[in-house]
Amino acid sequence: MTAKKAMTIAGSDSGGGAGIQADLKTFQELGVFGTSAITAVTAQNTLGVHGVYPMSADAVEKQIDAVIQDIGLDALKTGMLFSTEIIEAVASKIKEHNITNVIVDPVMIAKGGAPLLQEEAMGALKTSLLPLALVVTPNIPEAEAISGVTIKSVEDKEKAAKVIASFGVKNVLIKGGHDEGNKTIDLLYDGESFYTFTGQRIDTKDTHGTGCTFSAAMTAAIAKGGSVRVAAETAKQFIQAAIEDGINIGNGHGPTNHWAYKKRGKC
Ligand SMILES: Nc1ncnc2c1ncn2[C@@H]1O[C@H](COP(=O)(O)OP(=O)(O)O)[C@@H](O)[C@H]1O
Numbered sequence: 472m473t474a475k476k477a478m479t480i481a482g483s484d485s486g487g488g489a490g491i492q493a494d495l496k497t498f499q500e501l502g503v504f505g506t507s508a509i510t511a512v513t514a515q516n517t518l519g520v521h522g523v524y525p526m527s528a529d530a531v532e533k534q535i536d537a538v539i540q541d542i543g544l545d546a547l548k549t550g551m552l553f554s555t556e557i558i559e560a561v562a563s564k565i566k567e568h569n570i571t572n573v574i575v576d577p578v579m580i581a582k583g584g585a586p587l588l589q590e591e592a593m594g595a596l597k598t599s600l601l602p603l604a605l606v607v608t609p610n611i612p613e614a615e616a617i618s619g620v621t622i623k624s625v626e627d628k629e630k631a632a633k634v635i636a637s638f639g640v641k642n643v644l645i646k647g648g649h650d651e652g653n654k655t656i657d658l659l660y661d662g663e664s665f666y667t668f669t670g671q672r673i674d675t676k677d678t679h680g681t682g683c684t685f686s687a688a689m690t691a692a693i694a695k696g697g698s699v700r701v702a703a704e705t706a707k708q709f710i711q712a713a714i715e716d717g718i719n720i721g722n723g724h725g726p727t728n729h730w731a732y733k734k735r736g737k738c
């Protein structure tokens with residue numbers, strides 16, 4: 472049989488809830504063959520990040536080349552990229568291989584506060600990577616950091632999305648996990664119109680890896696040929712199910728349940 476293929480370029484989470492591990496589990500659940508390029512190894516569990524060990528830019532480039540030259544891909548997502556050098560390496564490979572289905576999850580800080588992107592790498596993210604992306608999926612603090620707009624309302628999200636789009640990314644999806652209130656409102660801007668995807672907020676501490684899982688679900692849906700809007704809807708349903716059936720393991724923020732969506736007969 473043949474298969475649709477998605478690649479993740481991200482950090483490894485030894486705890487299995489975020490990063491490469493969350494991405495590959497999500498691809499698998501959505502019926503897409505997953506490949507990876509590891510940018511950094513983190514020693515991590517539900518309590519936090521205990522160590523970050525970045526790969527060299529050369530090692531990241533070699534992993535991307537190895538996958539593309541033999542297996543190929545239908546969509547690619549980026550997660551933790553850590554440094555300017557790695558961002559520039561990824562951007563140059565995206566250009567060299569003419570990849571257009573690029574989903575950028577601009578991972579900056581882990582839930583416990585550990586930096587997963589060096590501060591000085593923000594410029595490269597904006598100017599080298601965003602212009603190559605089909606979609607960028609910041610959470611509220613990330614959208615604030617990229618745009619400089621403080622977000623307290625849907626109108627603020629719209630303002631921030633417009634500023635982020637001005638860096639050249641075709642679609643901006645600002646996630647609402649950090650919203651106040653009992654709804655989570657994800658806002659998509661396609662350069663012309665705004666669309667909202669609203670979920671019921673689930674009262675849980677087990678939200679480790681929600682952003683990674685959400686962007687991986689979007690990537691899988693796009694690899695299967697879905698539009699950005701369809702991918703956003705799929706990802707919202709996938710993450711809602713994964714958080715509702717969250718997994719209570721470890722002593723901190725447990726992971727989401729990647730098999731909940733399929734178990735409900737959604738795919
Ligand atoms: N407690 C929650 N209940 C329901 N949905 C949530 C909850 N927390 C996050 N989400 C959803 O999970 C996805 C990831 O969002 P977010 O948590 O903002 O990302 P990140 O992990 O990057 O901070 C979004 O679709 C968001 O609306």
Ligand SMILES: Cc1ncc(COP(=O)(O)O)c(N)n1
Pocket residue numbers: 481482483484489490491513515550551578580581582587678679680681682683684
């Ligand atoms: C390797 C890695 N990548 C990303 C995250 C962000 O996780 P979250 O999705 O919970 O913000 C993480 N904690 N570790």
